Amino acid sequence: MSLGDALHTRAAPRVVILGGGFSGAIAALHLARGATVPVDIDIVEPRPLLGGGVAYSTPDPQHRINVPAARMSAFSADMGHFDRWLRRSGVLAMDPQALVKGGHIFSSRLEFGRYLDGLLREQAAADGPAHIRHVQRRATSITPIPRDAPPGQSFGYAVALDNGARLVADRVIIATSHPPPSPPPALLHALGDDPRLIANPWAPGALDALAPEARVLVMGSGLTMADILATLSAAGHKGPITVFSRRGLTPRGHALDATELVGDFASRPATTALALLRRVRATVASAEAEGKVWQAVLDAVRRDARAVWQALPLAQQRTLLRHLRPFWDAHRYRIAPQPEATIHELEARGQLAILAASLADIRADANGVHATLRPRRGGPALTRTVDAVVVATGPAHDHLIDAVPALAPLVTAGRLRPDALGLGIAVDGQSRVIDVRGMPDETLWVAGPLARATFGELMGLPQVLIHAEEVARSVALRLPGQTTPEPAKKGVRHRVSA
Known part of the structure; x- marks a missing residue:
């Protein structure tokens, strides 16, 4: 069967996955692989590429995966799977710059999206009790279908789509993608809908209108900034670029030859942030010695x-x-060697300045956008007159529930609430959504970064991969008649298709 099949008539429980980025794709793939009974899996994702999401759908070849391919996979028991796929696919012949010192591959991010999409289509075509379908629409609402008992639970969910259709689900896995950046209110007040404000650099063609000599101000100095500079440099941009963030921290580079991990932080873990910081610093000092x-x-x-x-x-x-x-983000989410080299080249030419500063004032007129920056460590204010301001502050995760209108009926019904830290949705240790009474819901799950207030590190591989696999196993075990699947063995090899 293919992902494009029409609705079928098998009587099977239906799991609707809201969002077909990495987390949603992995949850669907492993749910299908682990199911021993019939189950219909509908992935509601408007993009044509399953597994792409915001990160892995970008068509810009300068946007690289930020860890070596050998550390990225759809299978936590086989972390070399994507690397082997790349080497057999012919990608390196078309993109020789993907291969860096030591034989490591940092391909374009789109290649990882294609890899995930291919795995899902392969799984959908395989024999087995699970049926995967790509519903290439946007969900507009998820409404509980109530039942009499137990109180507060539901018989299922009605998932309304933007074309007026409706899916009825027995279970829902929320795996929505990263929301766009949220520009500071002062910036929106000063510039509003001025085309010189590029509020979402991830939007297709967002930087295309910039003239080669344009003066550019980038707000934010993380990995999104690195993508922006890589794109501008590849397009031959010649104008001055100023990057600023409160601390001026930029993503650190890789130590590609370091394979042995140093330190144990899980045994008798620290119970305060200060104790954790001291423990990490002491371990770093010992390692460097x-x-x-x-x-x-x-x-x-x-x-x-x-x-x-x-x-x-x-x-x-x-x-x-x-x-x-x-500081964790700068050291944990590292930069690929190619954009790292680009940043060094731009700085060496004097074309790029990276500042630790905050925005004190901004105004616009016919001559440009005039920004006043307040240096972090004091001193006189800095002024920059630019032709464009690009927001690179990263996803606005603190506004994620508001940014996904489909979740509103669940919030209104008391079936879903934000977590206590404002990072996403409140879930328990199995990633089941916790309602307003503090009760976990056996029919509503979260896969991916929206659950990170409970699990901590859920923004990069392999943690997001492992979490999505765990969610898939938990949902599979609750399917009527499901038998416990045999756990995956380390070193298992999966079929690689180019």
């Missing part, structure tokens, strides 16, 4: 992140987010 790199320590923290996060009381989680998160 032995000639080992800090990346090996931070990767050990990432490995143990769930245990570390869940050992912190809520107040300490808030402290960590307020004071340490920017």
Whole structure:
């Protein structure tokens, strides 16, 4: 069967997955692979590419995966799967720059999206009790279908689509993608709908109108900034570029030859943010004294992140987010070698300046956009007159529930609520949505970053992969008549199709 099949007549429970980016695609793939009874899996995703989402649908070849391909996969038990797929696909012949020192591959992000899409279509065509269907529409609302008992539970869900159609689901997995950046109110007030404000650099063609000599101001210095600079540089941009963020932190590079992790943060984990910081710093110092790199320590923290996060009381989680998160993001979410080299080249030419500063004032007239920046460490204000302002502050996760109108009926019904940290949706340790009474719902799940207030590190591989696999297993075990599937074995090989 193919993903484009029409509605069929088999009497089977239906699982609707809201969002077909990485988390939704992985949940669907592993739910289908783990099901031993008939189940219909509908992935509601308006993009044509399943698994692409915001990150892996970008057509710009300069937008690279930010970890080596050998550390990316659709199968946590076989992390080399994507790397083998790339080497057999012929991608390296078309994109030789993807291969960097040491034989590591940093392909375009679109290739990873194509890889995921191919796996889902292969699974959909395979024999088995699961039926996968791509519903290429946008969900407009998810409404509980009530039943008499138990109170507050539902018989299922009515999922309304933007073409007027409706799906009836027994279970729903919320796997919505990253929301667009949220420009500061002062910026919106000053520029409004002025075309010189590029509020969403991820929008197709967002940077195309910039003249080669345009003066550009980029607000934000993370990985989105790196994408912007890579795109501008490849297009031959010659104008001056100023990047600023409150701390001026930029993504750190990889230590590609470091394979051994250093440190144990899960045994007797720290219970305060300060104790955790001191433990990490001490481990880094000890590692460096032995000639080992800090990346090996931070990767050990990432490995143990769930245990570390869940050992912190809520107040300490808030402290960590307020004071340490920017430093974690800069060191954890590293930059691919290609855009890293681009940034160094732009700085060496004097074309790029990266500042630790905040926006003090901004106004616009016919001569340009005039920004006043307040340096973080004091001193006189800095002024920049530019032709464009690009917002690169990253996804507005704190507004995610509001940014997904389809979730509104669930909020109104008390079936879904934000988590206590403002990171996404409140879920329990199995990723079941917690309602306003504090009760987990056996029919409503979250896969992906929206669950990170409970699980901690859920923004990068392999943590998002492992979490989506866990959600798929949990949902599969609740299918009527389901038998416990045999757990995946390490080192298992999956069929690779070019």
